[in-house]
Amino acid sequence: MTSRLTAREATHFREKLLRWYDENPRPLPWKSDKDPYKIWLSEIILQQTQVSQGLPYYLHFIEAYPTVRDLADASTDEVMKSWEGLGYYSRARNLHAAAKFIANERDGVFPDDYTGLLELKGVGPYTAAAIASFAYDLPHAVIDGNVYRVLSRYFGVYEAVDTTIGKKIITQLADQLISRDIPAAYNQAIMNFGALVCKPKAPVCHSCPLSNRCGAKADGSIDLLPIKSKRLIRKQRYFHYLIIIDGDNTYIEKRGVDDIWKSLYQFPILETSGVTPITSLQNWMPGYNLHLNKPKTELKQTLTHQEIHGLFYIVRDFNADTLPDSWVKKPISSLDTLAFPKMIRTFISDYF
DNA sequence: AAAACGGGGGG
DNA sequence: CCCCCAGTTTT
Numbered sequence: 018m019t020s021r022l023t024a025r026e027a028t029h030f031r032e033k034l035l036r037w038y039d040e041n042p043r044p045l046p047w048k049s050d051k052d053p054y055k056i057w058l059s060e061i062i063l064q065q066t067q068v069s070q071g072l073p074y075y076l077h078f079i080e081a082y083p084t085v086r087d088l089a090d091a092s093t094d095e096v097m098k099s100w101e102g103l104g105y106y107s108r109a110r111n112l113h114a115a116a117k118f119i120a121n122e123r124d125g126v127f128p129d130d131y132t133g134l135l136e137l138k139g140v141g142p143y144t145a146a147a148i149a150s151f152a153y154d155l156p157h158a159v160i161d162g163n164v165y166r167v168l169s170r171y172f173g174v175y176e177a178v179d180t181t182i183g184k185k186i187i188t189q190l191a192d193q194l195i196s197r198d199i200p201a202a203y204n205q206a207i208m209n210f211g212a213l214v215c216k217p218k219a220p221v222c223h224s225c226p227l228s229n230r231c232g233a234k235a236d237g238s239i240d241l242l243p244i245k246s247k248r249l250i251r252k253q254r255y256f257h258y259l260i261i262i263d264g265d266n267t268y269i270e271k272r273g274v275d276d277i278w279k280s281l282y283q284f285p286i287l288e289t290s291g292v293t294p295i296t297s298l299q300n301w302m303p304g305y306n307l308h309l310n311k312p313k314t315e316l317k318q319t320l321t322h323q324e325i326h327g328l329f330y331i332v333r334d335f336n337a338d339t340l341p342d343s344w345v346k347k348p349i350s351s352l353d354t355l356a357f358p359k360m361i362r363t364f365i366s367d368y369f
Numbered sequence: 370a371a372a373a374c375g376g377g378g379g380g
Numbered sequence: 381c382c383c384c385c386a387g388t389t390t391t
Contacts, residue, residue: 063386070377070385104375107389141388161386181370208386217384218380247371249382275390277374320375359376 020172020189027193030171031203033226035196038206041213047075048205053127053152054085057137060144061112065105068212074103085127088113089120097280097356110280111139131157147204156200158191160184163211168194169243170215173232177246252323257295258284258361260313260368261335263346269355270343277320278358284329285344294328298337305337314368318360327360329368 045068047059058078062071081099082088088096093113100109115137119127128134130153134145146157158164165178168190176183196203214221220239222228233239261268261284269282287301296309312328319325352365
C-alpha cells in the first residue's frame with residue numbers, strides 16, 4: 018500500500034501548519050541554540066515523557082554536565098541518580114554509553130547525519146530525525162505520537178498505527194509533507210500542533226486551521242483515530258523488601274538482573290507470586306530461623322505492563338551467618354545519594 | 370511482530 | 381480507571 022499525495026495537497030497542509038506555528042511558537046530551552054549535545058539530551062529525556070515532566074531533569078543535566086565530556090566522565094551511579102524518578106532507566110544507561118562513545122571514540126564530535134546518529138545507543142528513528150533536523154537542518158521527518166495522531170486524523174488513516182502497515186502509511190505521508198526548506202520548523206510545528214490543537218482528547222477543532230480539509234472531522238471519527246490494535250495486559254508482582262536495621266546502617270543491593278529498574282538500588286528482596294506476606298526466610302535462607310513481623314508499609318506502583326506490590330519489613334535482629342555477596346552495608350544517611358525506584362524512594366522518605 | 374520498559378497527568 | 385506522553389530495545 019502506498020499513500021501518494023498530490024503536490025497541492027501536501028503544500029496546503031504544510032503551509033497551513035507552518036503559518037499556525039508562526040503564530041503559536043513554543044519557546045523551550047534546548048531550542049535556543051543548535052548545540053547537538055543539548056538537542057540530543059532533550060530528545061532522550063522527552064522520549065515517552067511530557068515536556069513538563071522532563072524539563073527540570075533537562076535543566077539539571079545541563080548544569081551538572083555542561084558538555085558531552087562531562088557526562089562521559091561521570092560515574093554510572095551519579096548519572097542514574099540524576100535520572101532518578103524519570104523512568105525508563107535504559108535511557109540513562111544508553112545516554113551514558115553514548116556520551117562515552119562520543120567523547121572517547123569520536124573525540125567529542127557528534128555524528129552529523131541521520132545514519133550516524135542512529136548508531137548512538139538510545140537513538141532510534143524518531144530521535145535521529147529530530148536531531149538531524151533541529152541541529153543540522155536536514156530534511157528528516159519526525160514521527161512521534163503527535164504525528165501519528167495528526168496525520169491519521171487529517172488523512173483519515175483507519176489502519177491501526179501500531180502495525181507495520183499503519184506505520185508505513187504514516188511514514189510515507191510524513192516524508193512527503195516535510196518542508197525541504199525549513200525542516201526544523203516543520204517538525205517543531207507538527208509536534209506542537211499535535212500537543213496543543215490536535216490533542217488526544219478534546220481536540221480544538223473549532224480553532225484548527227486544518228479542519229476544513231480534515232478527513233476525520235468530515236466523517237465524525239475524530240475520537241476514533243488514531244486506531245491502536247494492541248491492548249494492555251498488566252501482571253501482578255509482589256516484592257518483599259527487608260529493611261535491616263543494624264545500628265545506623267542498613268543493607269542494599271543493585272538490581273543487575275534483566276528486569277525492571279536495572280542499575281537502580283533496592284533493599285534485599287524476596288519475590289513471591291501471591292499477596293500473602295511472608296513470615297520467615299526459610300525458602301531463601303534454609304536453616305535460618307528468623308521471624309518476620311508483618312510489613313510496616315505496603316506500597317503499590319503501576320508500570321506499563323506490571324503492577325508492583327511492595328511490602329516493607331523492618332528487621333532489627335538480623336544475624337545470619339553468611340550474607341549474599343550482592344548485599345552492601347550502607348549508612349542509612351547515605352541512601353539519599355543513590356538512585357532507587359520511585360516506590361522505594363517513597364518508603365525511605367516516609368520511614369527514615 | 371510483539372513485548373518490555375516508569376512515572377506522571379488528564380478526563 | 382484508562383489512555384497518553386517529542387520511542388527504543390529486546391525477544
